[in-house]
Amino acid sequence: MRVAVLSDVHANLVALDAVLAAVGTVDAVWHLGDVVGYGPDPDGVVDRLAAIGAVGVSGNHDLAALGGREIDWFNPDAKAAMEWTRGRINDVSRAWLSALPTTHREGDLTLVHGSPRDPVWEYITSVPVARANLAALETPFGLHGHTHLPMAWADRDGRIDPISPGPGSTFKLDGRPVLLNPGSVGQPRDGDPSASWLEVDTDAGLATWRRASYDIEAVRTAMLEAGLPGRLADRLRAGL
Numbered sequence: 001m002r003v004a005v006l007s008d009v010h011a012n013l014v015a016l017d018a019v020l021a022a023v024g025t026v027d028a029v030w031h032l033g034d035v036v037g038y039g040p041d042p043d044g045v046v047d048r049l050a051a052i053g054a055v056g057v058s059g060n061h062d063l064a065a066l067g068g069r070e071i072d073w074f075n076p077d078a079k080a081a082m083e084w085t086r087g088r089i090n091d092v093s094r095a096w097l098s099a100l101p102t103t104h105r106e107g108d109l110t111l112v113h114g115s116p117r118d119p120v121w122e123y124i125t126s127v128p129v130a131r132a133n134l135a136a137l138e139t140p141f142g143l144h145g146h147t148h149l150p151m152a153w154a155d156r157d158g159r160i161d162p163i164s165p166g167p168g169s170t171f172k173l174d175g176r177p178v179l180l181n182p183g184s185v186g187q188p189r190d191g192d193p194s195a196s197w198l199e200v201d202t203d204a205g206l207a208t209w210r211r212a213s214y215d216i217e218a219v220r221t222a223m224l225e226a227g228l229p230g231r232l233a234d235r236l237r238a239g240l
Ligand code: ZN
Pocket: 008, 010, 034, 059, 061, 146, 148
């Protein structure tokens, strides 16, 4: 089965559509949360993911959009964008986001936004945190987002290898535990402004990181016209 794994789309429909065009025909699309927040088109992104039958989990921004207290932890720009999002999303989006679990399993893979042991909030950014979460995994492999950084944390017989993959990098799923982060579709933070995602071939046991360029200026303009914070619009250009 060939699967496209998307995370942190963040209401960026232009980036999502560029990714879906590059993905082509797949057997499934899985998402790892933060569908909304930051970007200018939350309903459009939910509508597109619902239309293609994407399955996935909720992130901290999705829960905040539904009125959750997660917003209390947001920085001022994120909070301003979330207040805009809350006032904007329609009932259909609200219902779709409400139905998302925080953890979802697909065969050998566990899908979460943050981490297996703290699926909404924890950032996996260090070897000790990765080690604890590899131990907490109840399936051989884990998929997570939240950091907006393409990454793999591989257990090599007790040693944890952090791997920063470039576009086209592959990782062989050989049965040993690993946590894979596809990077972010809608707000990459690894210095490459193009949209990032992960292609997984479950039969071949192969994961491949991919990038797609999109019309960043169109999204910037839409954000500024919507009254979203300028710093959030500008960071799309730098991919930081
Ligand atoms: Zn995010």
